[in-house]
Amino acid sequence: EVQLLESGGGLIQPGGSLRLACSASGFPFSSYALHWVRQAPGKGLEWVSAIIGSGGSTYYPDPLKGRFTISRDNSKKTVYLQMHSLRAEDTAVYYCAKGRGYFNDGFDIWGQGTMVTVSS
Amino acid sequence: NFMLTQPHSVSASPGKTVTISCTGSGGTIGSDSVQWFQQRPGSAPTTVIYEDDQRPSGVPDRFSGSIDTSSNSASLTISGLKAEDEADYYCQSYDRVNVIFGGGTKLTVL
Numbered sequence: 001e002v003q004l005l006e007s008g009g010g011l012i013q014p015g016g017s018l019r020l021a022c023s024a025s026g027f028p029f030s031s032y033a034l035h036w037v038r039q040a041p042g043k044g045l046e047w048v049s050a051i052i053g054s055g056g057s058t059y060y061p062d063p064l065k066g067r068f069t070i071s072r073d074n075s076k077k078t079v080y081l082q083m084h085s086l087r088a089e090d091t092a093v094y095y096c097a098k099g100r101g102y103f104n105d106g107f108d109i110w111g112q113g114t115m116v117t118v119s120s
Numbered sequence: 121n122f123m124l125t126q127p128h129s130v131s132a133s134p135g136k137t138v139t140i141s142c143t144g145s146g147g148t149i150g151s152d153s154v155q156w157f158q159q160r161p162g163s164a165p166t167t168v169i170y171e172d173d174q175r176p177s178g179v180p181d182r183f184s185g186s187i188d189t190s191s192n193s194a195s196l197t198i199s200g201l202k203a204e205d206e207a208d209y210y211c212q213s214y215d216r217v218n219v220i221f222g223g224g225t226k227l228t229v230l
Binding site for chain 1: 152153155157159164165166167170171176208210212214217218219220221222223224
């Protein structure tokens with residue numbers, strides 16, 4: 001069974017840093033792109049970042065470039081999201097989602113999410 | 121910039137058919153694949169349609185997707201509505217190297 005399990009969320013003060021992790025099982029991890037998607041309370045889905053199977057290419061929306069960094073360790077079947085200079089507007093549930101292949105082949109499996117709260 | 125616009129809400133009675141639209145602006149919706157996701161209250165999203173009109177295994181054939189290039193829009197159609205279909209639905213596509221989501225549509229089963 002394909003599974004994604006996010007961890008690392010919690011309460012963090014504005015300006016702080018946090019690293020999320022997404023541990024995968026049930027598929028050949030290095031063959032698939034992985035994405036992070038977030039959802040602020042009561043709001044819609046917002047794409048955060050993506051990384052291809054080899055880790056050789058990463059993608060971010062312009063507003064998050066420079067603050068967020070995605071990486072992966074294929075030996076550990078884990079993808080990470082390092083977040084810096086966190087702001088109140090970064091408060092959201094962060095989901096890990098498996099791509100169907102390359103970056104733009106769509107998603108198939110989603111994790112259950114991890115909550116990040118940025119507040120003093 | 122490419123944007124996807126969905127109606128805020130739709131509703132229909134059990135057993136009926138409902139269609140949720142996803143209209144592209146600032147680009148052509150058919151140039152990249154469109155996906156649809158279902159999100160029930162308190163749960164993570166799940167994929168119900170990928171590559172415009174493909175259903176993942178386990179998704180009932182009551183769910184179908186289509187593209188209308190003349191109106192630059194995609195549609196998700198759910199037939200034989202059931203109470204369990206009540207959820208938020210999101211369309212998604214791509215703008216070069218960006219992943220774009222529609223704002224979501226709340227489906228209410230009356």
